[in-house]
Amino acid sequence: MLIDSHAHLEMPEFSNDLEDVVQRARESGVESIFTVGTERKDWSQALHIAHSYPFIYAILGVHPHNAREIDDRDYSILKDLCRDEKVKAFGEIGLDFFRNLSPREVQVERFREQIGLARELRLPIVIHDREAHQETLEILTSENAETLGGIIHCFSGDDRMARECIDMGFYISIPGSVTFKNAEVFRNIIRGIPLGSLLVETDAPFLAPVPFRGKRNEPSYIRYTAQKIAEIKGISLEEVADATRKNALRVFKLNESAFSRS
Numbered sequence: 001m002l003i004d005s006h007a008h009l010e011m012p013e014f015s016n017d018l019e020d021v022v023q024r025a026r027e028s029g030v031e032s033i034f035t036v037g038t039e040r041k042d043w044s045q046a047l048h049i050a051h052s053y054p055f056i057y058a059i060l061g062v063h064p065h066n067a068r069e070i071d072d073r074d075y076s077i078l079k080d081l082c083r084d085e086k087v088k089a090f091g092e093i094g095l096d097f098f099r100n101l102s103p104r105e106v107q108v109e110r111f112r113e114q115i116g117l118a119r120e121l122r123l124p125i126v127i128h129d130r131e132a133h134q135e136t137l138e139i140l141t142s143e144n145a146e147t148l149g150g151i152i153h154c155f156s157g158d159d160r161m162a163r164e165c166i167d168m169g170f171y172i173s174i175p176g177s178v179t180f181k182n183a184e185v186f187r188n189i190i191r192g193i194p195l196g197s198l199l200v201e202t203d204a205p206f207l208a209p210v211p212f213r214g215k216r217n218e219p220s221y222i223r224y225t226a227q228k229i230a231e232i233k234g235i236s237l238e239e240v241a242d243a244t245r246k247n248a249l250r251v252f253k254l255n256e257s258a259f260s261r262s
Contacts, residue, residue, distance in 0.1 A: 001245060003034075004032070004202050006201035007204040010035055037059070058084070064094055094132070094136060097132040149170060154173060171199050177209075178228050200226050
């Protein structure tokens, strides 16, 4: 059984066939999905989906792309939603200096604020980091984020960043891009990451793995990512599934009974 630690089922790409998408995931061996609401208009929908299926949970926060759109009133709404029992982490939060859809100084300010909110809510954090590796590490360190723990979502850093994040208690989440032909550098980094620090994710509807590259991604495709990790590490798919499942249970503070009710 595999756990998709990061998807976006609340996005419009799934509005017409969500039930079918979820059913395919279950049939392909996906035990649980964590759907991530990254902006104000998606928070309630992500939580609604989580409440509609016993094996789906929510992660809520403000993406760096949307950092300039929020104010204290939004934080108040977000805090209330995050107190729901189906919300298991705060995110995705962080920095995106590749697209820069919000000013960098605003991204940094909101990143720090949201680490504080996660601490208040006692939730682990899910980090978005694109082309901002050093800045992300500096903020995580200065904000004592190791006391929260969490996930470096869709990891794109180097060996050093992986080691520093793991030392702070973060898990490294691997998306479908590990299957891409031009991802050999990424695969080499994964070879050095302990299995006990890895998660798998789809980031659906984005980053569909080979052989579906260029199409809409969905949780049922998580197997292709896990299989590639197994090939990289020279172990079985079952070992990857078992390890990443246990890691997900730990980071999201869930126990076996949470899934026995599914």
